[in-house]
Amino acid sequence: MSYEFEFSDVFAAWPELLQGLANSLVLSGLAMAIGLVVAISGALGQMLGSKAVRGLINGYIELIRNTPFLVQIFLIFFGLPVIGIRLSSNTAALVALVVNVGAYGIEIIRAGIESIQKGQVEAGKSLGLRPLQIFRLIILKPAIQAIYPSLTSQFILLMLNSSVCSAIAANELTAVAGEIQSRTFRSFEVYFVVTCIYFGMSIFFWTAFAAIEHTFLRKPTR
Amino acid sequence: MRQLGPNEIIFILAAVRWTLLLSLVAFIGGSVGGLLVALGRTSEFKWLRLMMAGYIKVFQGTPLLMQLFLAFFVPGLFGWSVDPWTAAALGLSLHASAFLGEIWRGSIETVPPGQWEAAKSLALRYVPKMTLVIIPQAVRIAIPPTIGFMVQLIKGTSLASIIGFVELTRAAQVINNATFRPFTIFALVALVYFLVCWPLSAYSKAMERKLLVASR
Numbered sequence: 001m002s003y004e005f006e007f008s009d010v011f012a013a014w015p016e017l018l019q020g021l022a023n024s025l026v027l028s029g030l031a032m033a034i035g036l037v038v039a040i041s042g043a044l045g046q047m048l049g050s051k052a053v054r055g056l057i058n059g060y061i062e063l064i065r066n067t068p069f070l071v072q073i074f075l076i077f078f079g080l081p082v083i084g085i086r087l088s089s090n091t092a093a094l095v096a097l098v099v100n101v102g103a104y105g106i107e108i109i110r111a112g113i114e115s116i117q118k119g120q121v122e123a124g125k126s127l128g129l130r131p132l133q134i135f136r137l138i139i140l141k142p143a144i145q146a147i148y149p150s151l152t153s154q155f156i157l158l159m160l161n162s163s164v165c166s167a168i169a170a171n172e173l174t175a176v177a178g179e180i181q182s183r184t185f186r187s188f189e190v191y192f193v194v195t196c197i198y199f200g201m202s203i204f205f206w207t208a209f210a211a212i213e214h215t216f217l218r219k220p221t222r
Numbered sequence: 223m224r225q226l227g228p229n230e231i232i233f234i235l236a237a238v239r240w241t242l243l244l245s246l247v248a249f250i251g252g253s254v255g256g257l258l259v260a261l262g263r264t265s266e267f268k269w270l271r272l273m274m275a276g277y278i279k280v281f282q283g284t285p286l287l288m289q290l291f292l293a294f295f296v297p298g299l300f301g302w303s304v305d306p307w308t309a310a311a312l313g314l315s316l317h318a319s320a321f322l323g324e325i326w327r328g329s330i331e332t333v334p335p336g337q338w339e340a341a342k343s344l345a346l347r348y349v350p351k352m353t354l355v356i357i358p359q360a361v362r363i364a365i366p367p368t369i370g371f372m373v374q375l376i377k378g379t380s381l382a383s384i385i386g387f388v389e390l391t392r393a394a395q396v397i398n399n400a401t402f403r404p405f406t407i408f409a410l411v412a413l414v415y416f417l418v419c420w421p422l423s424a425y426s427k428a429m430e431r432k433l434l435v436a437s438r
Contacts, residue, residue: 003299066373066419068380068413070391075412078404156283163285167384174287188295195288202283 008182010193013176020176022196027090027172028159031097033157037097039105046110055108064103069164072096077168093162093170101158108154112147145217154211156202163198173197232274234407237393242437244389245313245376252318252375259323261352264330274323278364283318287381289313294385308332310382314375321371324434329364329383373419380415 010017046057064072076099077092088094116139124134166174177194181187226229262274281289297304304312333356341351360432383392394411398404 002301044319062420062423063412063416066377066423068377068391070380070383071394071408071412074391074395074404074407078398079408080405082403082405125333145266160283160285162286165383166287174285191288191291191295192343195284195292197281198285198288199283206283 005189005191006186009186009195010180010189013180013184016180017173017194017197020171020173021201024159024162024172024174025201027094027097027170028155028162028163030163031094032155032158033145034094034098035101035105036109038102039109042102042106043109043113043139045071046106047113058131061103063105069096069161070167071165072100073168088169089170091166092168093165093172096165097158098163100161101154104154105151108147108216111150112143115146141217145219148209148213148217152205152213156205159205160198160202189191223402224400226397226403230401233411234390234393234397234410235414237388237390237420240387240389241376241379241391241395241415242418244307244310244314244379244382244387245372248314248318248375248379249372251311251315251321255315255319256322256326259319260326260330263323263327269438272296278324281317282324286313286316286317286378287384289317290344290381290385293388306382306385306387310379310387314378314382317378318375322368322372325367325371326360328368329360332363337432363433366426366430369422369429373422373426376419376422407423432437 040059042057045053049057073092073096077087077089080087080092115137120142121134124138129137151217161175164174165172166178169175173194177190181190184190257272259277262270263278265271278380288312290310293316294304294306294309297309298314318397337355337359338351341355346355379389380391382389383395386392388396390411394407
């Protein structure tokens with residue numbers, strides 16, 4: 001192997017990489033927060049809405065789940081201006097991520113709602129629990145316990161998926177990598193370092209989410 | 223500027239064959255790799271289990287796009303220059319190996335301990351134990367999530383367009399650059415992906431439901 005590694009140019013660009021990392025995290029966090037609102041409304045619509053509303057929501061889920069995120073983001077960034085909706089690349093990236101994670105989130109939230117058992121609520125009533133206690137202990141906590149693992153892994157998927165937003169030059173980590181690469185021509189070094197940064201973020205979130213689950217959401221052992 | 227005519231539409235639609243071919247190659251490569259990963263992950267050697275767990279984590283914890291970039295640039299370190307097709311096939315195969323390996327590990331582990339003990343008490347060696355007793359029972363459970371992952375893989379091939387491989391998404395970009403009809407073109411492309419992926423998703427879901435009923 002005659003290749004000489006040269007990481008100094010990449011490490012010299014650390015302020016840019018740090019900024020890119022921060023942007024990626026903000027983008028993913030915002031998308032997850034808004035996506036959750038979409039997912040909760042969608043799940044409620046699916047359970048309470050009319051037949052037409054349910055059909056519409058199912059169509060949305062199937063459409064998003066069965067097309068690539070890259071095509072979705074192109075459609076939003078390049079396609080929407082044709083019908084008069086012009087978004088900046090950062091906004092388009094956020095909208096695309098929200099639309100995408102919303103579709104996956106609906107099914108997660110619905111599973112959480114379905115995990116609540118009517119009999120348990122009645123058992124709570126007959127034990128003399130107050131309505132607020134019933135909501136907190138019998139409805140909310142088990143539902144969160146049920147959705148927490150899928151929701152947190154969905155967030156990590158979303159964070160990794162946000163790298164695709166570089167395709168429309170949104171301002172995030174992968175786009176920063178592209179800029180550094182075109183300036184230094186150190187392709188392997190740049191992408192290796194950035195891959196390590198993403199992996200570091202994944203490890204951080206895996207660990208943090210597991211710790212939160214262990215501390216707050218432990219299930220009672222029988 | 224070119225008009226978006228039948229020739230352009232045919233150019234886009236014909237590019238779906240590269241998407242399908244790339245998906246197929248990656249699925250075959252990923253199946254071979256995935257089987258090795260799954261067997262390593264369930265083996266009796268701790269070092270092998272840890273190594274495979276690490277392999278899975280790396281691919282689950284990094285973006286597919288980065289994996290493709292590295293598949294494109296790493297061979298260059300050894301003096302091999304690869305074209306986008308080879309890089310995409312390599313990157314997606316390694317990616318699929320990790321995910322299929324994890325899916326199949328789960329399926330192998332659902333085979334009840336009694337079956338492992340029965341195979342052992344029949345004095346079966348590793349290969350006949352796995353091929354005659356464990357894998358046939360694991361396959362049934364593995365089919366729905368495997369098909370579900372195929373959908374992920376087909377969608378994932380769209381990222382090969384970013385490293386310059388001309389498949390469906392890239393063909394659409396090329397035509398869009400010449401005709402500038404983005405809404406029509408990308409909606410058409412989304413429709414093509416949908417027509418390929420939706421039957422697989424629906425089949426996977428139906429199979430899953432069937433297994434659930436059977437196990438009740």
